[in-house]
Amino acid sequence: MATYLNMTINLILSLLLFLISTKSSADHLTDTFTECLKNQSDPTFPVTGIIYTPANSSFSSTFHAYIRNPVFDNSTRTKPSLIITPLHVSHIQAAVICARKHGLQMRVRSGGHDYEGLSYLSYSPSPFFILDMFNLRSVDVNIEQETVWVQIGATLGEVYYRIAEKSNVHGLPGGVCPTVAVGGHCSGGGYGNMVRKFGLTVDLIFDALLVDVNGALLDRASMGEELFWAITGGGGASFGVILAFGFELARVPPKVTVFNVKRTSEENITNIAYKWFQVAHKLDNELFIRMSFDVVNNTEGMKNIRASFPSLFLGNSTRLLSLMDNSFPELGLNESDCVEMSWIESTLVYAEFPVGTPVEALLSRVQQPERDRPFKIKSDFLKEPISRKGLKSIFKKMKELENQMVTFSPLSGRMEEISEFAKPFPHRAGNIAMIEYETYWNQTGTKAANKYREFSRMMQEHMTPYVSKNPREAFFNYRDLDNGVNHHGMNSYEEGMVYGLRYFKEVNYNRLVMVKTMVDPDNFFKDEQSIPPLQSSYEVI
Numbered sequence: 289m290a291t292y293l294n295m296t297i298n299l300i301l302s303l304l305l306f307l308i309s310t311k312s313s314a315d316h317l318t319d320t321f322t323e324c325l326k327n328q329s330d331p332t333f334p335v336t337g338i339i340y341t342p343a344n345s346s347f348s349s350t351f352h353a354y355i356r357n358p359v360f361d362n363s364t365r366t367k368p369s370l371i372i373t374p375l376h377v378s379h380i381q382a383a384v385i386c387a388r389k390h391g392l393q394m395r396v397r398s399g400g401h402d403y404e405g406l407s408y409l410s411y412s413p414s415p416f417f418i419l420d421m422f423n424l425r426s427v428d429v430n431i432e433q434e435t436v437w438v439q440i441g442a443t444l445g446e447v448y449y450r451i452a453e454k455s456n457v458h459g460l461p462g463g464v465c466p467t468v469a470v471g472g473h474c475s476g477g478g479y480g481n482m483v484r485k486f487g488l489t490v491d492l493i494f495d496a497l498l499v500d501v502n503g504a505l506l507d508r509a510s511m512g513e514e515l516f517w518a519i520t521g522g523g524g525a526s527f528g529v530i531l532a533f534g535f536e537l538a539r540v541p542p543k544v545t546v547f548n549v550k551r552t553s554e555e556n557i558t559n560i561a562y563k564w565f566q567v568a569h570k571l572d573n574e575l576f577i578r579m580s581f582d583v584v585n586n587t588e589g590m591k592n593i594r595a596s597f598p599s600l601f602l603g604n605s606t607r608l609l610s611l612m613d614n615s616f617p618e619l620g621l622n623e624s625d626c627v628e629m630s631w632i633e634s635t636l637v638y639a640e641f642p643v644g645t646p647v648e649a650l651l652s653r654v655q656q657p658e659r660d661r662p663f664k665i666k667s668d669f670l671k672e673p674i675s676r677k678g679l680k681s682i683f684k685k686m687k688e689l690e691n692q693m694v695t696f697s698p699l700s701g702r703m704e705e706i707s708e709f710a711k712p713f714p715h716r717a718g719n720i721a722m723i724e725y726e727t728y729w730n731q732t733g734t735k736a737a738n739k740y741r742e743f744s745r746m747m748q749e750h751m752t753p754y755v756s757k758n759p760r761e762a763f764f765n766y767r768d769l770d771n772g773v774n775h776h777g778m779n780s781y782e783e784g785m786v787y788g789l790r791y792f793k794e795v796n797y798n799r800l801v802m803v804k805t806m807v808d809p810d811n812f813f814k815d816e817q818s819i820p821p822l823q824s825s826y827e828v829i
């Protein structure tokens with residue numbers, strides 16, 4: 289008994305000592321790191337004013353400013369010991385060099401929309417800092433060359449706005465949420481409503497600027513084609529700090545047509561959805577029809593399936609209506625459903641701003657209120673149409689669970705013409721749609737979060753018979769730790785394979801591992817779902 293007590297006391301004492309020593313060594317680490325930053329940085333661009341420690345009064349507001357999922361506001365994961373907000377490339381270079389020199393870990397955040405908060409929280413107990421890129425946001429449009437150079441802290445809304453300021457017949461295919469930043473979005477794929485006409489955002493990248501693990505600033509020519517390939521879909525977080533991307537502009541017509549019809553009769557929805565699976569991927573490339581199911585209360589207070597079809601047509605409504613009459617009459621689209629507008633106005637409508645909102649709303653960095661709630665996202669890929677029986681069973685499950693939204697977004701068109709090896713994103717020909725599971729909830733706290741995340745898992749589990757298998761594919765930009773995690777970025781090839789095959793499939797995963805081994809063999813750039821180097825020579829924490 290006494291021995292047992294002694295052992296317990298010893299254990300507690302050593303634990304306390306451990307805690308005290310790690311605490312003070314963390315402080316020491318951040319102090320020497322900060323000193324190194326000051327030593328290292330270019331005197332023309334001093335680092336004063338860009339270093340936030342928890343002692344700074346604005347540390348907390350800076351940390352929270354770019355948390356785009358409130359579920360992570362009160363997370364128990366490791367929070368940053370420092371936040372660095374670079375104003376100049378030399379600050380990024382100094383941060384990388386000093387972090388490696390002093391063994392401090394790093395996360396890079398551009399817009400903070402990561403669905404798992406990987407850009408600002410860590411599962412590892414090791415201290416880390418955030419390199420917060422929101423100040424680096426220039427957008428240089430060149431209409432003569434039909435290109436745009438964008439710094440990664442710019443939001444999609446800012447990019448779309450700046451393009452439209454110069455031309456009403458140019459645009460960029462990309463995501464529909466205007467506050468998403470270029471940094472994460474365009475290094476991780478970039479899916480949007482012009483995908484059937486132009487492909488993903490990464491398909492239009494022609495050049496990039498990146499700070500590598502040695503602090504060198506590289507462009508496409510100096511980084512080489514393999515690294516350039518990796519950061520155009522394989523994510524930035526494994527390979528370096530991306531500073532900017534150059535994109536070719538897409539040519540859009542001066543007027544596009546949008547509609548978003550909704551249907552609530554379950555019998556009709558089943559018929560329409562059944563037809564959607566047959567035709568949505570075979571329609572003209574100019575036409576993008578998304579299909580989204582959620583559950584609403586009907587007038588009797590009973591749960592009812594609702595289907596929404598938010599859509600974009602790169603042409604006029606006359607042509608759209610004749611196309612729909614020929615290929616998809618089941619939807620019952622009529623003239624009064626269709627609104628013609630400029631492409632830039634369509635980006636606002638698609639982001640669910642009320643009709644008539646000035647386009648300047650795209651410049652706002654404030655999250656729309658209905659988005660600013662806790663949520664969980666998952667993804668799947670659909671290769672075969674779902675039967676009527678299957679649809680009924682999906683609707684039944686959605687009604688059993690709470691707050692489920694299941695969205696089918698078409699791939700196909702231009703996506704079928706691009707090889708699955710052209711970029712790390714492999715889900716090209718042979719896919720009817722990408723499926724997104726969205727679960728939003730209004731309650732705060734861990735209990736609600738656990739409940740709704742579990743509902744989201746159950747919903748996805750229910751979809752197993754209908755979706756891709758071996759591997760069950762997932763979209764890298766829809767980060768989901770249920771796809772597998774590694775040990776605080778200290779991952780092995782096998783561990784990385786669990787999520788790597790889902791996001792990239794085998795050939796692309798192996799190629800990403802080769803690039804990683806070449807450019808960052810000691811695994812400095814890492815997170816819970818990063819690409820591992822081969823023959824890891826680094827220490828486990």
Ligand SMILES: Cc1cc2nc3c(=O)[nH]c(=O)nc-3n(C[C@H](O)[C@H](O)[C@H](O)COP(=O)(O)OP(=O)(O)OC[C@H]3O[C@@H](n4cnc5c(N)ncnc54)[C@H](O)[C@@H]3O)c2cc1C
Nearest residue numbers: 398399400401402407463464465469471472473479524530
């Ligand atoms: C409301 C909402 C709507 C969305 N809509 C779409 C959509 O329509 N289509 C779509 O494809 N996706 C969509 N997404 C997903 C989005 O594309 C990803 O979450 C994307 O990674 C966000 O980029 P970010 O820079 O805002 O996020 P961050 O959290 O800052 O970064 C995401 C990841 O990229 C890394 N990273 C960021 N910047 C850099 C950099 N400069 N260098 C290296 N690595 C970097 C981070 O470390 C992290 O791993 C949406 C997300 C949200 C929250």
Ligand SMILES: *[C@@H]1O[C@H](CO)[C@@H](O)[C@H](O)[C@H]1NC(C)=O
Nearest residue numbers: 319320321322323324325327
């Ligand atoms: C910073 O520079 C000073 C003077 O050159 C040097 O004494 C010190 O060790 C340096 N600190 C770090 C953390 O590199």
Ligand SMILES: *[C@@H]1O[C@H](CO)[C@@H](O)[C@H](O)[C@H]1NC(C)=O
Nearest residue numbers: 336337338339340341343344
């Ligand atoms: C944080 O506080 C320190 C000490 O008061 C100050 O020197 C520094 O400029 C502050 N940093 C920022 C980003 O405000």
Ligand SMILES: *[C@@H]1O[C@H](CO)[C@@H](O)[C@H](O)[C@H]1NC(C)=O
Nearest residue numbers: 551552553554555556618620
């Ligand atoms: C269902 O579709 C049919 C045929 O298009 C239509 O006549 C009917 O009004 C629809 N029912 C509901 C409830 O919308």
Ligand SMILES: *[C@@H]1O[C@H](CO)[C@@H](O)[C@H](O)[C@H]1NC(C)=O
Nearest residue numbers: 583584585586588589590591
């Ligand atoms: C739908 O009805 C249920 C119970 O009848 C209620 O709890 C729920 O809040 C309602 N949902 C909405 C969105 O009104």
Ligand SMILES: *[C@@H]1O[C@H](CO)[C@@H](O)[C@H](O)[C@H]1NC(C)=O
Nearest residue numbers: 543602603604605606607608
């Ligand atoms: C609609 O577009 C087609 C070509 O796509 C064109 O022939 C037709 O004149 C246009 N109609 C109107 C009303 O603008």
Ligand SMILES: *[C@@H]1O[C@H](CO)[C@@H](O)[C@H](O)[C@H]1NC(C)=O
Nearest residue numbers: 549550620621622623624625
């Ligand atoms: C067009 O369809 C909508 C429903 O989507 C309906 O409310 C409207 O009455 C229809 N208009 C015409 C002219 O048929």
Ligand SMILES: *[C@@H]1O[C@H](CO)[C@@H](O)[C@H](O)[C@H]1NC(C)=O
Nearest residue numbers: 657658659661728729730731
């Ligand atoms: C949850 O909040 C959203 C957005 O504020 C609101 O539209 C919705 O009705 C709320 N749901 C419930 C069940 O209260």
Ligand SMILES: *[C@@H]1O[C@H](CO)[C@@H](O)[C@H](O)[C@H]1NC(C)=O
Nearest residue numbers: 358359361362662732733734
């Ligand atoms: C986080 O904690 C604060 C303070 O306790 C609370 O007001 C807030 O609602 C919490 N947020 C979430 C999303 O749980």
